[in-house]
Amino acid sequence: MKSETVRTVGNIYYLSNLKNEQGQRIANDFLTRLTNGFAKRTAKYMRMTREVPFVYRERQLHSIIAPTLDDFTDAFLMELPTRRSWSVTADERISDSHGWIDYWCSYRNISFLVELKHGFISSKSGLIRKDVKAEWGTAILQLDAIEEEAKFQGQWSNGTLRVAVHVLPLFERLVQTEGKPVNDLKKLLEIQKRAMEELERRPNWSAMWKIHEGIAGPYEYSNAIEFYPGVLIVANVSEVTIRNH
Numbered sequence: 575m576k577s578e579t580v581r582t583v584g585n586i587y588y589l590s591n592l593k594n595e596q597g598q599r600i601a602n603d604f605l606t607r608l609t610n611g612f613a614k615r616t617a618k619y620m621r622m623t624r625e626v627p628f629v630y631r632e633r634q635l636h637s638i639i640a641p642t643l644d645d646f647t648d649a650f651l652m653e654l655p656t657r658r659s660w661s662v663t664a665d666e667r668i669s670d671s672h673g674w675i676d677y678w679c680s681y682r683n684i685s686f687l688v689e690l691k692h693g694f695i696s697s698k699s700g701l702i703r704k705d706v707k708a709e710w711g712t713a714i715l716q717l718d719a720i721e722e723e724a725k726f727q728g729q730w731s732n733g734t735l736r737v738a739v740h741v742l743p744l745f746e747r748l749v750q751t752e753g754k755p756v757n758d759l760k761k762l763l764e765i766q767k768r769a770m771e772e773l774e775r776r777p778n779w780s781a782m783w784k785i786h787e788g789i790a791g792p793y794e795y796s797n798a799i800e801f802y803p804g805v806l807i808v809a810n811v812s813e814v815t816i817r818n819h
Contacts, residue, residue: 578610583617584786586610587763589770591778592811600682601735601811602779609781609807611642620789626802628743632692635741639690647679654678654687658719675720678727685727685734687720689713690741697744697803700765702772706742710773713738714810735811742769742806748799757803759784769808777808
């Protein structure tokens, strides 16, 4: 496991099962820079507003993800039109249809096709909920169904990578009379490992951002106090074509 400390932001812990090959080395770099930038921009927002941008849904994440991609990729586009060939996936009950890919990015002469998902994990229980597993499965199927688009994009670069990215804030809700929340690094890393093992198809990359205690909470609501000790980002990278140079 690798880790880095980002001043006033927190610590990020990386787990990667990506191979030491050209395309996957670039994918590791892409995801590391995406996570680092996401953490920095999110922390800035939290300090300025005393609100948490990842408590909503996937749509609000784009406000953080898009400018982060703009910082380090050569080019990117949101909502790339595509045709999903569901007939080539395991679910042949769905007819082929038009759709959109959350992000197309060009980075180090590799085309990235990214599907973004959002969910929550209780830092207290540490369980990976059914809805999280279902959303992850949807992202994998959506990417499986765009193999032709991926091959097409690979004509204009050194290859194409399909990447499922699931952003999973860890939360704990306390009533006014309860004590301190879970903020134990060992527990957070156990959750990271559990997600890597329980999601189908297994992620081959993940990062746990342990949020700086100064911005992890408390965030007060009418009848409860919420803490956010971390954000887990899991990813599955699948190659279509990579040309070695």
